[in-house]
Amino acid sequence: MRESHIMKIHYGTALAAVGLVAVHILMRMADGYAESLEFANVVANYQFLPYAGLLEIMLILLSVHGFNGLRVILLELRQGPSYEKAVSYGCVAAMIGLIAYGTRTIVMVNVGMI
Amino acid sequence: MRDTITLRVKRSESGGFDTFEVPVQKWTTVLECILYAKHYMDTSIAVRYSCRQATCGSCGMRINGRPALACFTKVSELDSDTITVEPMSNFPIIRDLAVRFDRLFENHHRIRPYLEPGDADDKREHLQSPAELDRYIQFANCIKCGLCNSACPTMATDTTFVGPQALAQAYRYVADSRDTGKDKRLSIIDDSHGIWRCHFAGSCSQVCPKGVDPAMGIQLLRGYMLGFRG
């Protein structure tokens, strides 16, 4: 993939994440900020599919943006073909891992495993 | 203003500084101080210079910590009785104040720093309007002194970064209405150590002695790559 395509995704995910995180914070405030992290509340949020969808999209956007940012930092720290390959594939793998782990939590709540 | 200053010259062999008392006048430049020390006190000081008028780009160095041309920096404007001169950062040192320019020139050549006319057989004059000239003329003033590369924080850690000098020159040719090599140049700088590794610190533009403003050139170039410019 060309670096300009990667960076367009990087900037796009940042802009979209800012918008969605703002919606997320507003929803938390409307709900009563203090109780928002109580177990029952969190489970209820995951079971409300539109909100669970918003959280899933945020997870994807922030993981893509964050791990590409980490890749850029690591590429600037050191150079070399095998190091750069390891950094690029490592960041993609970690990104997929984090998205899979977060998605698993939402799925587990919705199939009644939690 | 005092009539002498203390000149501290970084020496590559000892790794320390040698100190010289040098007579100065209102118009004395840092290069003249170094040459005075070299001629009358220590002939082994290594320094590169040629034109003495900010045209050849040879005498770049760190003067009191800031990248600058020694021939274009007057002692009187430094407002200090002690002047410390060191080789430019981000360049391999040959000896004392003289550094190697290989990386700068390699990157400069990489971006194809010449006009690529569409039809090589077309012998007609390529006319340009004043507005078309305005788009790039400031960037054509680059003297390849390397001060921008020396000030760039990305150059310090990324040994394969193309650098502000080459990126500003890429913009200079991309923005020229007579040139048709835009796509080739954009694809050369569109790699993992190309234009996207600029974080807009802006220090390149701060130190440029010719007012080239490489940071602006890089942002304008990004406009092409993000599709904001044609």
Ligand code: SF4
């Ligand atoms: S852009 Fe300015 S600082 Fe950089 S090499 Fe050209 S003249 Fe020197």
Ligand code: FES
């Ligand atoms: S001696 Fe030529 S630029 Fe300073």
